[in-house]
Amino acid sequence: xxxxxxxxxxxxxxxxxxxxxxxxxxxxxxxxxxxxxxxxxxxxxxxxxxxxxxxxxxxxxxxxxxxxxxxxxxxxxxxxxxxxxxxxxxxxxxxxxxxxxxxxxxxxxxxxxxxxxxxxxxxxxxxxxxxxxxxxxxxxxxxxxxxxxxxxxxxxxxxxxxxxxxxxxxxxxxxxxxxxxxxxxxxxxxxxxxxxxxxxxxxxxxxxxxxxxxxxxxxxxxxxxxxxxxxxxxxxxxxxxxxxxxxxxxxxxxxxxxxxxxxxxxxxxxxxxxxxxxxxxxxxxxxxxxxxxxxxxxxxxxxxxxxxxxxxxxxxxxxxxxxxxxxxxxxxxxxxxxxxxxxxxxxxxxxxxxxxxxxxxxxxxxxxxxxxxxxxxxxxxxxxxxxxxxxxxxxxxxxxxxxxxxxxxxxxxxxxxxxxxxxxxxxxxxxxxxxxxxxxxxxxxxxxxxxxxxxxxxxxxxxxxxxxxxxxxxxxxxxxxxxxxxxxxxxxxxxxxxxxxxxxxxxxxxxxxxxxxxxxxxxxxxxxxxxxxxxxxxxxxxxxxxxxxxxxxxxxxxxxxxxxxxxxxxxxxxxxxxxxxxxxxxxxxxxxxxxxxxxxxxxxxxxxxxxxxxxxxxxxxxxxxxxxxxxxxxxxxxxxxx
Amino acid sequence: xxxxxxxxxxxxxxxxxxxxxxxxxxxxxxxxxxxxxxxxxxxxxxxxxxxxxxxxxxxxxxxxxxxxxxxxxxxxxxxxxxxxxxxxxxxxxxxxxxxxxxxxxxxxxxxxxxxxxxxxxxxxxxxxxxxxxxxxxxxxxxxxxxxxxxxxxxxxxxxxxxxxxxxxxxxxxxxxxxxxxxxxxxxxxxxxxxxxxxxxxxxxxxxxxxxxxxxxxxxxxxxxxxxxxxxxxxxxxxxxxxxxxxxxxxxxxxxxxxxxxxxxxxxxxxxxxxxxxxxxxxxxxxxxxxxxxxxxxxxxxxxxxxxxxxxxxxxxxxxx
Numbered sequence: 001x002x003x004x005x006x007x008x009x010x011x012x013x014x015x016x017x018x019x020x021x022x023x024x025x026x027x028x029x030x031x032x033x034x035x036x037x038x039x040x041x042x043x044x045x046x047x048x049x050x051x052x053x054x055x056x057x058x059x060x061x062x063x064x065x066x067x068x069x070x071x072x073x074x075x076x077x078x079x080x081x082x083x084x085x086x087x088x089x090x091x092x093x094x095x096x097x098x099x100x101x102x103x104x105x106x107x108x109x110x111x112x113x114x115x116x117x118x119x120x121x122x123x124x125x126x127x128x129x130x131x132x133x134x135x136x137x138x139x140x141x142x143x144x145x146x147x148x149x150x151x152x153x154x155x156x157x158x159x160x161x162x163x164x165x166x167x168x169x170x171x172x173x174x175x176x177x178x179x180x181x182x183x184x185x186x187x188x189x190x191x192x193x194x195x196x197x198x199x200x201x202x203x204x205x206x207x208x209x210x211x212x213x214x215x216x217x218x219x220x221x222x223x224x225x226x227x228x229x230x231x232x233x234x235x236x237x238x239x240x241x242x243x244x245x246x247x248x249x250x251x252x253x254x255x256x257x258x259x260x261x262x263x264x265x266x267x268x269x270x271x272x273x274x275x276x277x278x279x280x281x282x283x284x285x286x287x288x289x290x291x292x293x294x295x296x297x298x299x300x301x302x303x304x305x306x307x308x309x310x311x312x313x314x315x316x317x318x319x320x321x322x323x324x325x326x327x328x329x330x331x332x333x334x335x336x337x338x339x340x341x342x343x344x345x346x347x348x349x350x351x352x353x354x355x356x357x358x359x360x361x362x363x364x365x366x367x368x369x370x371x372x373x374x375x376x377x378x379x380x381x382x383x384x385x386x387x388x389x390x391x392x393x394x395x396x397x398x399x400x401x402x403x404x405x406x407x408x409x410x411x412x413x414x415x416x417x418x419x420x421x422x423x424x425x426x427x428x429x430x431x432x433x434x435x436x437x438x439x440x441x442x443x444x445x446x447x448x449x450x451x452x453x454x455x456x457x458x459x460x461x462x463x464x465x466x467x468x469x470x471x472x473x474x475x476x477x478x479x480x481x482x483x484x485x486x487x488x489x490x491x492x493x494x495x496x497x498x499x500x501x502x503x504x505x506x507x508x509x510x511x512x513x514x515x516x517x518x519x520x521x522x523x524x525x526x527x528x529x530x531x532x533x534x535x536x537x538x539x540x541x542x543x544x545x546x547x548x549x550x551x552x553x554x555x556x557x558x559x560x561x562x563x564x565x566x567x568x569x570x571x572x573x574x575x576x577x578x579x580x581x582x583x584x585x586x587x588x589x590x591x592x593x594x595x596x597x598x599x600x601x602x603x604x605x606x607x608x609x610x611x612x613x614x615x616x617x618x619x620x621x622x623x624x625x626x627x628x629x630x631x632x633x634x635x636x637x638x639x640x641x642x
Numbered sequence: 643x644x645x646x647x648x649x650x651x652x653x654x655x656x657x658x659x660x661x662x663x664x665x666x667x668x669x670x671x672x673x674x675x676x677x678x679x680x681x682x683x684x685x686x687x688x689x690x691x692x693x694x695x696x697x698x699x700x701x702x703x704x705x706x707x708x709x710x711x712x713x714x715x716x717x718x719x720x721x722x723x724x725x726x727x728x729x730x731x732x733x734x735x736x737x738x739x740x741x742x743x744x745x746x747x748x749x750x751x752x753x754x755x756x757x758x759x760x761x762x763x764x765x766x767x768x769x770x771x772x773x774x775x776x777x778x779x780x781x782x783x784x785x786x787x788x789x790x791x792x793x794x795x796x797x798x799x800x801x802x803x804x805x806x807x808x809x810x811x812x813x814x815x816x817x818x819x820x821x822x823x824x825x826x827x828x829x830x831x832x833x834x835x836x837x838x839x840x841x842x843x844x845x846x847x848x849x850x851x852x853x854x855x856x857x858x859x860x861x862x863x864x865x866x867x868x869x870x871x872x873x874x875x876x877x878x879x880x881x882x883x884x885x886x887x888x889x890x891x892x893x894x895x896x897x898x899x900x901x902x903x904x905x906x907x908x909x910x911x912x913x914x915x916x917x918x919x920x921x922x923x924x925x926x927x928x929x930x931x932x933x934x935x936x937x938x939x940x941x942x943x944x945x946x947x948x949x950x951x952x953x954x955x956x957x958x959x960x961x962x
Contacts, residue, residue, distance in 0.1 A: 468842055469841055469842055469845065470808045470838055470839075470842055472808070472809065472812075472842075474812070476812065488809070616833075616834065619832055619833075619834035619835065620834040620837075622834070622838075623834075623841075627834050627837050627838050627841070627886075629841075
């Protein structure tokens with residue numbers, strides 16, 4: 001039986017209708033009606049962000065988690081958990097506005113073209129000008145063979161493959177260009193006997209200096225970064241980034257896998273991330289006034305889940321013990337196969353990862369940070385929703401991953417938010433009055449606290465005694481800033497009168513717990529990694545921190561809460577997005593590309609859940625800064641001063 | 643040929659803690675007792691002498707508990723109706739210490755009151771000369787409400803107040819510090835959590851020799867091996883010199899053992915389980931002795947017969 005579901009959308013004031021069969025979920029009806037609704041938890045009924053109000057008709061609630069009795073009486077329901085059993089009128093309240101656009105004015109990273117880069121030697125891509133002999137009654141060779149002959153005689157390319165789609169066009173191109181063409185080929189491997197693959201055939205000869213476009217892409221769980229590169233000079237000509245549109249279907253990889261495992265979910269996830277990349281490609285090309293089909297190669301990195309979802313490979317096994325990927329090193333494919341709107345014949349190279357939770361973003365990070373060539377022991381840390389770490393030098397590399405949770409990205413903290421306009425990014429607390437002062441991104445009224453703000457808030461609250469070492473709020477302090485709440489004690493960072501929405505911005509005991517868990521997981525991760533190979537953290541010569549996370553955090557504060565180890569500050573280096581940089585190096589140079597494969601092969605993956613060492617390390621790190629204070633001498637000194 | 647027994651040398655030792663205060667020391671106890679001081683794993687007398695034997699405390703309540711086993715009601719009988727009488731009876735069993743556990747509610751079913759708690763504590767202090775431990779009912783707000791007046795009314799007695807946990811320790815520690823008492827710090831079966839709680843309490847300025855550690859345990863067959871292993875690791879950490887794990891350990895095998903089905907149920911169980919009373923006492927005794935062997939300094943028991951048997955086991959363990 002079909003039912004009519006009408007939606008009234010608060011945000012636009014418009015309405016929309018869908019016809020769906022009995023038993024459909026409200027989210028499906030919303031989708032059918034073209035109404036966008038966020039599902040950060042991946043439709044598991046956990047986050048409560050898809051709440052709608054059923055004003056006429058009845059639905060069956062599979063779960064009413066996050067709804068109060070009054071909410072239910074008023075018809076509120078979770079769209080992802082509500083089964084349609086009749087005609088409905090549904091009110092869609094204003095969706096939490098998440099500014100999905102990245103601020104474009106962030107300074108782009110300066111990227112140096114690797115020394116010795118030479119298009120002719122470093123690239124497996126070749127661009128050759130060809131002058132074919134036109135056919136005549138005496139020379140009856142077909143077009144493809146004619147092209148292959150020219151490649152053999154004029155470019156010394158023994159064999160060339162050509163796709164059907166390109167084959168359909170070559171006759172026209174050759175004739176219109178009067179047999180003067182430019183061929184772009186992928187030599188695929190260093191083996192001169194292996195056939196080259198024809199990527200593009202363009203009319204007329206091409207000047208040697210004319211740019212040849214390619215892309216380095218990092219698919220982050222949160223952000224997709226796109227660099228447009230001229231292969232001739234090796235220069236990065238455009239850097240842009242955009243939120244991964246999969247966010248609407250899950251904030252973290254596990255939620256995404258859950259969603260992708262549902263009927264049609266995999267296809268949706270695949271098309272969402274491809275859409276994000278396509279829109280980035282379109283924007284970048286538009287800005288450089290080139291057409292997207294001019295982009296003839298792409299090197300892609302991302303965590304293993306992101307790569308599986310991009311390729312449409314089922315990712316369910318990543319989530320379940322014993323945590324096995326379908327593939328760590330995907331074969332070369334063409335853009336056509338996954339619907340990337342660059343040149344459809346473009347070579348798409350997904351760099352190799354190591355394991356379910358140590359993906360190509362990390363091998364690429366190792367490549368670009370040079371851990372694998374270092375004489376001294378180096379610790380590389382990439383902090384996002386998951387913390388991944390690599391320890392080693394030119395002789396050995398070990399790696400592990402731990403789930404830090406998204407607390408430092410602002411999730412799991414009531415007043416947490418991403419680093420965007422309105423986020424409190426730094427906090428100071430007066431040790432006598434306990435009054436805070438803070439800095440807001442963009443300078444306006446605060447809306448919440450972002451990761452760097454949370455780290456500095458935690459450190460300040462701890463050092464001033466607002467929090468004890470276990471993270472309890474000391475509600476006996478003589479200040480209105482601390483008070484009891486239903487979530488335990490809390491500290492008021494900003495009074496309602498100062499904030500954007502008029503509500504107090506607070507940090508509660510529960511928030512602190514989530515932050516402690518995140519920092520403890522990361523600290524435990526690299527300490528266990530070091531222990532496993534018998535290396536003391538004191539012997540770590542450099543600590544390289546990748547990911548956008550590192551860029552804005554204050555090392556001193558991060559040490560004070562025990563997120564980073566207490567070592568001389570000059571040993572820390574913040575590298576920004578090491579993943580896309582690694583993709584760029586691998587895109588440019590086949591030797592670098594081989595090095596990534598070698599890195600992936602060399603890295604020994606340590607599964608932290610294999611025994612209880614990690615748990616012990618985690619529990620001892622669930623303290624400010626750590627249960628073993630002797631590991632944090634500078635913090636101890638700072639505490640003695642206050 | 644003489645055999646040389648290898649001896650471990652440890653950099654650390656268990657802290658010596660004194661419970662109770664005599665009139666000369668500002669209290670009313672007839673004697674004080676010292677616990678702790680060991681510098682080896684339990685009962686390794688050939689390495690280092692064990693300066694103080696483990697002690698047995700009897701747990702009594704401020705009013706007759708409704709949920710205790712009929713076997714316990716039978717043995718304590720009328721004494722259970724009066725904390726003073728119960729304490730006297732407990733002392734008569736040979737117990738070294740009394741633990742008074744305050745109830746959630748009074749006889750009228752209303753929440754227990756500070757006045758009633760103080761009265762019960764005073765009655766116990768008046769009835770026996772043994773050092774005393776007083777525990778709240780285990781509800782954060784009520785614990786604080788009852789223990790503060792008890793601490794104030796017994797200033798100088800060097801009682802042990804409890805139970806401090808990581809989410810609720812400030813009030814109890816503050817009043818113990820102000821009134822010259824000790825505290826018990828309980829953490830849920832984890833070395834790190836025990837240590838963290840000791841740090842939190844020490845950070846408030848409480849001297850380390852006024853903190854007992856309760857690492858939490860389970861009864862025989864109900865997780866004792868976890869408790870055992872955590873206690874063993876705490877003892878090893880203490881001996882290795884970790885100051886925040888050097889407090890003497892107190893555990894509650896009586897509470898744990900009398901929760902088990904084997905102790906609670908007298909009918910409808912397999913015949914091979916044997917005599918109910920004997921089984922229940924064995925359960926409590928075996929649990930307690932195992933914990934003593936891994937380093938417990940105070941075991942809190944409920945049945946008088948168990949007190950005797952555990953004392954006998956301690957005597958044997960202490961024999962050089």
